[in-house]
Amino acid sequence: MSDQPSDAMTPGKPAPWNDPKIRAIVFQALLVGAVVMFGFYLINNTLYNMEQRGISTGFSFLEKESGFGVTQSLIEYDETHSYGRTFFVGLLNTVLVSVLGIFFATLLGFVMGVARLSKNWLVARVATAYIEIFRNIPLLLQIFFWYFAVGINFPRPRESLALGEVFFLNNRGLFMPRPVTEDGFGLVVAALIIAIVAVFFMVRWAHRRQDATGQPFHTVWASLGLLVGLPLVAFLAAGNPLTWEYPELRGFNFKGGLSVLPELFALTLALTVYTGTFIAETVRAGIQSVSHGQTEAARALGLRESKLLQLIIIPQAMRVIIPPLTSQYLNLTKNSSLAAAIGYPDLVAVFAGTTLNQTGQAVEIIAMTMAVYLSLSLTISLFMNWYNAKMALRER
Amino acid sequence: MDTKQFERGPDLPPPITEIGAIGWLRRNLFSSWLNSLLTVVVAYLLWLMLPPLIDWALISSDWTGTSREDCTSDGACWVFVSVRFNQFMYGFYPEAQQWRIDLIYGTLFLLMIPLFLKAFPWKTWLGGFIIFVYPFIAYGFLDGAWFGFEVIETTKWGGLSLTLILAGIGCVAALPLGILLALGRRATDMPIVKAVCVVFIEFWRGVPLITVLFMSSVMLPLFLPEGVTFDKLMRALIGITLFQSAYMAEVVRGGLQAIPKGQYEAADALGLGYWKKTALIIMPQALKIVIPGIVNTFIALIKDTTLVLIIGLFELLGMIQNALNDPNWLGFSTEGYAFTAMVFWIICFSLSRYSMHIERKLHTGHKR
Structure with missing residues (x-):
């Protein structure tokens, strides 16, 4: 018996065309080649076509005067500002409607998700009906419904629906009082910031103390006291530095105050109702994923109902809820681009719509618009990943 | 010794408050004061909303006729829909x-x-x-x-038939591309292939469909060599397919991840090459698991096809919008939207039930 294995047993080195490593390199080289060539082909065609049609290239158009107005702007803007400015106007309007939508949809979604699991038969059925109805109707249709069927049929400004002569709803939008700050309001803001920082450190201290000694601390009440009390003291000390500007009916419309465009109203409502259904399902799945044994164990430990929710159910449910919740937030942000269909001046309507039509620089404008949505998406998902990692199960 | 014989009496019936309709009510609607309050509030809200809605939609509504003059009652005028029904389809x-x-x-x-x-x-x-x-x-x-x-010409296509064409073709065309992308994303030994697939998938998933449609309608003509043109429907389909393939890829990837590693190893042990392994062992199992996921993305796509009205294609919602602009029929938007909503709801709801049904049926071997 020799130690040498016989030739038949040794797997010989495979032929180069059968070696997986070499194959991988060849395939990847081919792919890179194909991608580069395809890209080159597209760029070449585009440059040629643009030259043929006399479309200028580059980003110099951003400095030119835009010459069109926008119905809602969070920053100062009029016709004399540049196209670059229209980009930011649209962007801020997109952010505004996304933030509003995310806030309300989260509220509605959590309420409905919990309601669907309610022991109350009627409440559970109503929540189920809401989810099943609005989830299966296209969002654009819902936006159209709230805008063209409901919003336009609101009364005219003279016959507005009024809530205590402070809030007015009519076919020009929703009008409400606007806070006007006077000198000394900075003090209140400063007090609020100090209170937030104080609460942050207090919560940390309370946790450490409880870990070390087992002594609980009334964090919730103490923080509430700090958050409300400190600014209130500052507010009174500075001598009431806040007045409200009420909307008033002048001529055919309301002047003054804060006004919400009917487009913004319809869009936020539709986004909230539509995304709320998905969030509700996410929340329901999250709560159901916490096994019943956890609840029973907590009861056996003698935890009160509120502590049971706060310490056992919610932390475990949140772990399951957060990843799909993230993608719902992303969807909502992307869906806010449907604003263009009803003329809410968001990024797509203002920049990829009007600005594109006026300048004709499709490539630059669409690329910038897409880049914005990509980076918004990435920002939200990065934030949510960080939060997710914080909440994740710490296993041994 | 005094012996006392105990006779077992007949079983008492359960208390009236625990069984039957009353018991059910007490358990499900009035189990605590909070629940009772909720029940009353919700019931009151429903009472405020439902009867007027039913009255508007069914009782005092018009169903037959040929023109606006036939809308005589206060309720919904479904004549608007019945007159235009052919166009809507x-x-x-x-x-x-x-x-x-x-x-x-x-x-x-x-x-x-x-x-x-x-x-x-x-x-x-x-x-x-x-x-x-x-x-x-x-x-x-x-x-x-x-x-x-x-x-x-495709410019004349429209209505519900166009909605289904867009969604169906978009889904069918996206499936092969999605499978390739999903396989590419899992090709760990080929980092460049993986990177290309990841970038492609994340790009299309990160942008809204409306910008994709804008891109395909405005930029696609610029990308193509002179003389090559696609009509509007084709451009929309290309945009939808690329968009949908990214979502499809993620669904298929979920299926691939659910296949136990032993299946890959067994296929390797049998001496199957990559493509044979994928086509004969992995994909049949993975695709089976992801059918519900595919149906769900299909539902999402059906709802998303409404967006093509923004680039000027008249699918169902576009036809409705078009009909609402008819000067003879101004002011019937609620009826139009209610009808469209019902059509979409029936399609999407039955598909989602079907997807849940398959999911239950396919729950065979892969749960561990």
Whole structure:
């Protein structure tokens, strides 16, 4: 018996065309080649076509005067500002409607998700009906419904629906009082910031103390006291530095105050109702994923109902809820681009719509618009990943 | 010793408050004061909303007639929908040629029936035919040029039939691309392939469909060499397919991840190469798991196809918007939207129930 294995047993080195490593390199080289060539082909065609049609290239158009107005702007803007400015106007309007939508949809979604699991038969059925109805109707249709069927049929400004002569709803939008700050309001803001920082450190201290000694601390009440009390003291000390500007009916419309465009109203409502259904399902799945044994164990430990929710159910449910919740937030942000269909001046309507039509620089404008949505998406998902990692199960 | 005999009396009936309708009410609606309050509030809200809604939609509504003058009652005027029904289904397709659409959808329906029969042996072949061959036959029929019929341009297509064409073709065309992307994303030994797939998928998933449609309608003509043009429908389909393939890839990737590693190793041990392993062992199992996921993305796509009205294609919602602008029928938006909502709801809801049904049925071997 020799130690040498016989030739038949040794797997010989495979032929180069059968070696997986070499194959991988060849395939990847081919792919890179194909991608580069395809890209080159597209760029070449585009440059040629643009030259043929006399479309200028580059980003110099951003400095030119835009010459069109926008119905809602969070920053100062009029016709004399540049196209670059229209980009930011649209962007801020997109952010505004996304933030509003995310806030309300989260509220509605959590309420409905919990309601669907309610022991109350009627409440559970109503929540189920809401989810099943609005989830299966296209969002654009819902936006159209709230805008063209409901919003336009609101009364005219003279016959507005009024809530205590402070809030007015009519076919020009929703009008409400606007806070006007006077000198000394900075003090209140400063007090609020100090209170937030104080609460942050207090919560940390309370946790450490409880870990070390087992002594609980009334964090919730103490923080509430700090958050409300400190600014209130500052507010009174500075001598009431806040007045409200009420909307008033002048001529055919309301002047003054804060006004919400009917487009913004319809869009936020539709986004909230539509995304709320998905969030509700996410929340329901999250709560159901916490096994019943956890609840029973907590009861056996003698935890009160509120502590049971706060310490056992919610932390475990949140772990399951957060990843799909993230993608719902992303969807909502992307869906806010449907604003263009009803003329809410968001990024797509203002920049990829009007600005594109006026300048004709499709490539630059669409690329910038897409880049914005990509980076918004990435920002939200990065934030949510960080939060997710914080909440994740710490296993041994 | 005094012995006392105990007689077992007859069982008492359960308390009246615990059984029957009263028991049910007490358990489900009035179990605590909070629940009772909720019940009352919700019931009151429903009472405020439902009777007027039913009255508007069903009781005091108009159903028959031919023009606006037939809308006599205070409720909904469904005449608006019935007069325009043909347009809502077929768009501007000439009425004399609408049998072509009926035939295409009817044949598709008949072809699908055997797929649901357990005993039918050639499901794979039939499925393949429906997915890969039938769309071309359908296009030939609807357009007409290939079969020598009257040519009907895609600008005249519309209504619900266009909605289903967009969603169906988008989904079918996106599936192969999505499978390739999903495989590429899992190719750990080929980092460049993986990177290209990840970038492609994340790019399309990160942008809204509306910008994709804008891009395909405005930028696609710039990308193509001179003389090559696509019509609007084709451009929309290209955009939808690229967009959908990214979502499809993620669904398929979920299926691939669910296949136990032993399956890969067993295929390797049998000496199967990559493509044989994928086609014969992995994909059949993975695709089976992801059918519900595919149906769910299909539902999302059906709802998303409404967006093509923004680039000027008249699918169902676009036809409604168009009809609402008719000066003879101003002010019937609620009826129009209610009808559209119902159509979409029926399609999407039944598909989602179907997807849940399959999910339950397929729950066979892969849960560990």
